[in-house]
Amino acid sequence: MTADPDGGYHLHEQIGFVLRKANQRHLAIFSARIGDLTPPQFAALAKLKEIGETSQNQLGSLIAMDAATVKGVIDRLRARGLVEIGKDGADKRRLLVSLTVEGRDLIERLVPLATSITGETLAPLTQREVATLLRLLGRIA
Amino acid sequence: MTADPDGGYHLHEQIGFVLRKANQRHLAIFSARIGDLTPPQFAALAKLKEIGETSQNQLGSLIAMDAATVKGVIDRLRARGLVEIGKDGADKRRLLVSLTVEGRDLIERLVPLATSITGETLAPLTQREVATLLRLLGRIA
DNA sequence: TTGATATCATTCGTATACAAACGAATTGCC
DNA sequence: GGCAATTCGTTTGTATACGAATGATATCAA
Numbered sequence: 158m159t160a161d162p163d164g165g166y167h168l169h170e171q172i173g174f175v176l177r178k179a180n181q182r183h184l185a186i187f188s189a190r191i192g193d194l195t196p197p198q199f200a201a202l203a204k205l206k207e208i209g210e211t212s213q214n215q216l217g218s219l220i221a222m223d224a225a226t227v228k229g230v231i232d233r234l235r236a237r238g239l240v241e242i243g244k245d246g247a248d249k250r251r252l253l254v255s256l257t258v259e260g261r262d263l264i265e266r267l268v269p270l271a272t273s274i275t276g277e278t279l280a281p282l283t284q285r286e287v288a289t290l291l292r293l294l295g296r297i298a
Numbered sequence: 299m300t301a302d303p304d305g306g307y308h309l310h311e312q313i314g315f316v317l318r319k320a321n322q323r324h325l326a327i328f329s330a331r332i333g334d335l336t337p338p339q340f341a342a343l344a345k346l347k348e349i350g351e352t353s354q355n356q357l358g359s360l361i362a363m364d365a366a367t368v369k370g371v372i373d374r375l376r377a378r379g380l381v382e383i384g385k386d387g388a389d390k391r392r393l394l395v396s397l398t399v400e401g402r403d404l405i406e407r408l409v410p411l412a413t414s415i416t417g418e419t420l421a422p423l424t425q426r427e428v429a430t431l432l433r434l435l436g437r438i439a
Numbered sequence: 440t441t442g443a444t445a446t447c448a449t450t451c452g453t454a455t456a457c458a459a460a461c462g463a464a465t466t467g468c469c
Numbered sequence: 470g471g472c473a474a475t476t477c478g479t480t481t482g483t484a485t486a487c488g489a490a491t492g493a494t495a496t497c498a499a
Contacts (some may be wrong), residue, residue: 166409168344168361171416173324173337175432178362178439180321183314196314196487203309205457214447220309221319224448226486233484250447250494268307275312281437290438291316293431296422298319325486338455355477365478367456374454391464391477441474455486466475 172297183278191267196231197222202239202256208281210255212245239263240276258261313438323421329414332408338363338371340412342381343397351396353386380404410439 161277168174187196190193194202202222205211210218231254239260245251256264279287309315328337334345341361346352349360358368372395375381379399386392397405420428 166344167411168341168348168431171412172419172432173321173328173416174341174361174439175319175435176317176324177337179435179458180317181362182439183317185442187314195484196318200309203307207309212447220315222321222485223487225450225488228449229485237316248447248495252448271312272307277312278313278431278438282434285435287420288318289430290434291311291313292432293423293427294313294316294320297431298316298323321485330485336454353477364453364457366458368479369479370455389465389477393478440499442497442499443472444495444497446497447493447495448491449493450491451489456484456485456499459481461480467473469471469473 160168172192183274187274190270194267198234199264199267201227201230201234202260204249205254205256205270206238206261206264210243210253212251213239213242213254216254234260260272304434324415327418328415331411331418335404337365338355339375340405340408342368342371342375343401343407344412346395346397347383347402347405349383351394353392354383354395357395 184196187199191199197220201216204216204220211219211242215229215230216231217224220227222230231240231242235242240254240255241257243253243255245253279290282290328340332340337379338361340358342359345357345361352369354361354372355365356367357372361368363371372383373382376383379398381395384394384396395424420431423431
């Protein structure tokens with residue numbers, strides 16, 4: 158039924174390709190609404206607001222970034238004064254990352270925008286379809 | 299019903315975050331099975347096999363890459379002898395990109411692997427759910 | 440207690456991604 | 470024909486991503 162009659166391989170039907178395109182559209186919507194922060198930077202600030210101070214690697218695992226990637230993101234947020242780092246007295250290997258006052262202010266102002274970004278990204282779907290999509294994506298993520 | 303009782307913003311429920319995680323899992327499966335080619339490189343070869351010779355920018359728009367990105371991908375494929383470029387007699391601005399014999403051999407050998415990568419990525423879902431997911435993703439892509 | 444193992448953060452190298460600016464070539468329009 | 474707008478490819482700069490290697494520190498086990 159849904160099988161390809163000619164048995165051929167079509168790039169546009171592969172999950173990897175469609176995921177990449179959906180990501181691109183979301184990124185375009187995001188940067189149109191929040192121009193001075195990238196989605197990874199936003200994710201770091203949002204997670205810090207949710208859970209408070211943590212180590213750099215712990216934050217990375219919470220937002221699905223490896224150690225090398227999260228370091229770059231935190232460095233750039235730090236250069237802008239949105240987060241700050243401190244030492245962990247109990248474990249000298251760790252860097253504790255936390256929001257600055259400016260970072261907290263910014264993320265609180267941006268949350269409504271982020272909600273509208275999610276809304277615009279999902280605008281082509283009904284509420285029921287949104288729920289289905291998130292459920293199925295969650296299972297392959 | 300599905301509304302968040304506390305009205306809070308949770309990163310893990312946002313479409314952008316879930317898309318990024320699904321992409322990560324797909325990439326991990328891809329590189330475990332096809333270690334010496336990235337998904338964008340594979341996409342370029344697969345599309346060239348589908349449509350034959352095209353200009354660099356045209357190829358980019360077919361596989362959703364901007365001009366700067368596609369240039370890097372083609373450069374690396376060219377350095378490995380998988381694609382070659384020629385001049386367009388009718389339009390001196392254009393570079394015509396095509397598969398070499400080695401490139402054609404490789405992509406034909408890899409297509410079965412790519413099919414199994416798609417299968418493994420979608421393994422947590424039933425056939426019906428796969429169809430639903432691809433349909434909904436296609437609408438927001 | 441000490442020695443193997445694991446964890447934390449950093450660094451290096453490679454590969455997407457995309458914006459912006461650029462020169463060369465082509466097209467559209469009068 | 471000729472000039473403006475467009476298109477093609479390139480280059481530069483910035484920002485993820487991830488593998489691999491490394492040094493410092495913790496932990497665990499014999």
